Amino acid sequence: MALKDTIQELMGQVQTLSASNAEELEALRIKYLSKKGEITALFNEFRLVPNDQKRELGQLLNQLRQEAENRINELREQFEAKQAESDRLDLTRTPDPIALGTRHPLSLVREEIEDIFSRIGFTIAQGPEVEDDKHVYGMLNFAPEHPARDMQDTFFVEKEMGVQKPTDVLLRSHTSSVQTRVMTSQKPPIRVLCPGRVYRNEAISARAHCFFHQVEGLYVDKNVSFADLREALLYFSKEMFGADTKIRLRPSYFPFTEPSAEMDISCNICGGKGCSFCKGTGWVEILGCGMVDPNVLEACGIDSKVYSGYAFGMGVERITNLKYRVKDLRLFSENDVRFLRQFESC
Numbered sequence: 001m002a003l004k005d006t007i008q009e010l011m012g013q014v015q016t017l018s019a020s021n022a023e024e025l026e027a028l029r030i031k032y033l034s035k036k037g038e039i040t041a042l043f044n045e046f047r048l049v050p051n052d053q054k055r056e057l058g059q060l061l062n063q064l065r066q067e068a069e070n071r072i073n074e075l076r077e078q079f080e081a082k083q084a085e086s087d088r089l090d091l092t093r094t095p096d097p098i099a100l101g102t103r104h105p106l107s108l109v110r111e112e113i114e115d116i117f118s119r120i121g122f123t124i125a126q127g128p129e130v131e132d133d134k135h136v137y138g139m140l141n142f143a144p145e146h147p148a149r150d151m152q153d154t155f156f157v158e159k160e161m162g163v164q165k166p167t168d169v170l171l172r173s174h175t176s177s178v179q180t181r182v183m184t185s186q187k188p189p190i191r192v193l194c195p196g197r198v199y200r201n202e203a204i205s206a207r208a209h210c211f212f213h214q215v216e217g218l219y220v221d222k223n224v225s226f227a228d229l230r231e232a233l234l235y236f237s238k239e240m241f242g243a244d245t246k247i248r249l250r251p252s253y254f255p256f257t258e259p260s261a262e263m264d265i266s267c268n269i270c271g272g273k274g275c276s277f278c279k280g281t282g283w284v285e286i287l288g289c290g291m292v293d294p295n296v297l298e299a300c301g302i303d304s305k306v307y308s309g310y311a312f313g314m315g316v317e318r319i320t321n322l323k324y325r326v327k328d329l330r331l332f333s334e335n336d337v338r339f340l341r342q343f344e345s346c
């Protein structure tokens with residue numbers, strides 16, 4: 001075959017070269033362009049071409065070599081790009097550590113409270129958040145005209161959608177409603193802890209919210225005394241805030257307890273010396289408590305001449321503020337992960 005025809009045939013081959021991997025590509029390079037390759041061989045033949053044809057054939061031959069080089073380089077670049085992509089995917093790398101969720105600070109503290117009281121025999125009792133007037137107020141010795149029932153404090157649930165009228169269905173404003181449910185369904189001795197969410201119609205601010213959480217305790221048995229209440233609360237305070245914690249009971253009033261008290265603990269931030277948190281007093285209030293009013297026992301079908309009891313109730317947010325110094329109540333319900341992540345190790 002004349003040299004010109006061979007060049008043209010090879011040109012056809014070279015333009016459609018394809019390879020499925022780097023080894024095949026190298027084989028093609030060797031086949032056409034190496035020292036013993038087919039195109040190189042044509043250059044040897046070219047030396048014998050008569051002078052008058054050298055110009056034309058020389059050009060064609062150079063074009064062929066150029067074409068072959070271009071095609072092989074093009075294929076090589078494709079392989080290199082693919083390789084770079086798979087290099088980026090390191091299959092031997094250990095996976096990124098999975099970001100664990102965190103416990104909510106209110107859950108952490110609620111569980112700690114539950115844990116402390118479970119060690120002295122309290123079990124958990126729960127009741128509905130949508131309640132009736134009887135269980136939230138009536139059986140708890142609230143006078144019919146007591147202001148807590150007022151629309152300002154209590155969220156009433158409308159029976160008929162869109163009809164604005166007060167009903168006796170409401171969102172519980174304290175977990176004391178669980179007391180009445182437990183006392184009407186169980187016989188003494190009763191020793192329960194009632195954790196749960198409560199609702200009050202208050203403007204939302206750093207210090208107040210329309211819902212928050214309480215843990216209430218109730219102990220009913222023969223010969224339960226105020227001294228028993230005090231001992232249980234002292235034990236709780238030391239477990240929760242440290243062995244040096246002191247408590248102080250101040251007389252107070254709740255419709256469902258008599259006598260009633262509010263309890264302060266020695267400020268766990270300044271140790272009782274006085275700081276801005278305790279407003280210089282060295283004490284911070286953490287709960288309300290008292291002896292269950294005999295009227296309440298009787299309303300629940302418990303003989304108040306045989307049995308007596310104590311009750312206490314605390315806000316979980318308040319205890320959490322003291323433990324973790326959360327200054328704004330709203331943080332608890334905003335689900336901001338920057339806040340929640342701070343409890344990762346707790």
Ligand code: PHE
Pocket residue numbers: 173174175176216254257288289290311312313314
């Ligand atoms: N229920 C009261 C409140 O919501 C707290 C309390 C509970 C007080 C039990 C005394 C006894 O403020």
